[in-house]
Amino acid sequence: MIRKTILTAGLCVLAVLALSACQSAGLLQGEGFVEVTGGKVWYKIVGSGERTPLLVLHGGPGSSSVYLKPLEALAADRPVIFYDQLGCASSPGPSDTTLWTIERFVEEITQVREALGLKEIHLYGHSWGTMLAVDYMLNRPAGVSSLVLASPALSVPRWIHDADSLLGALPDSVQEVIRHHEREKTTDSPEYQSAVMVYYGQYLARRQPWSDDVNSAFAQMNLAMYGYMWGPSEFTSTGTLSDYDRTDRLGEITIPTLLTAGQFDEATPATVKYYQSLIPGAEFALLKNCAHFTMHDDPETDIKIIRDFLAQVESK
Secondary structure: OHHHHHHHHHHHHHHHHHHHHHHHHOOOOEEEEEEEOOEEEEEEEEOOOOOOOEEEEOOOOOOOOHHHHHHHHHHHOOOEEEEOOOOEOOEOOOOOHHHOOHHHHHHHHHHHHHHHOOOOEEEEEEOHHHHHHHHHHOOOOOOEEEEEEEOOOOEHHHHHHHHHHHHHOOOHHHHHHHHHHHHOOOOOOHHHHHHHHHHHHHHOOOOOOOOHHHHHHHHOOOHHHHHHHOOOEOOEOOOOOOOOEOOOOHHHOOOOEEEEEEOOOOOOHHHHHHHHHHOOOOEEEEEOOOOOOHHHHOHHHHHHHHHHHHHHHHHO
């Protein structure tokens, strides 16, 4: 009887510990808010598979996670965690530029992980999110199994150099409108914005019509944050990130890393392959007929590439 009582008590303790671990992991499907420096950020967890969760960092700065909705397909294997960075879309924050720093956004990743109990993760960043992902990894955090850098922006000077070449391939009339309004500092004019959309249709998202999620991302954009940190457009950086460059430190990343780019990406394939060469053992995947939003232009191929990479990492 005593043995039975002890055994029963032991099983109860194990059950409580297991439940506690489950709860502390914070991986129940759903959404909510977590406290971060400067306010609260909204998160959403999709999927409840047993494989290592994937934490997703959206682009911008000032955008949202809505355009990354195709990545929910990965939730068939594992929990996928999305969140809108502070000041973005579902995470409204104060218009306080002291909060609009790459250091605070990197700190935010740690705070989200701690709040949701994400001890082991794969980390995915897209565009501006790759800056955050790389700077986060340079802090040598524990529990990150792999890194996916989708259409990375790891050197803004190189990005702008590539953008000049891409811009030069557009019709002369479009180029003249863009250059005129940038010279006159009238980038808020409708004429400039129309010309910018020609560039975006070639190098941001080529699949027409744009999905509701891509349109929503533009509609929800925090333009003040984007302008302060980046600039007036994807091809002109005048903000606080204009001198960002981590190419001299990419060799410090030692976990399995996948870099992806679209054939017509503003993160050009040649530049992304250069980044790959600087990260020990990193892999590269090109998505044909895609621009910067590969998850919009070819979601099936994009998902397969990421899923296969994560499975490969976990098989080892």
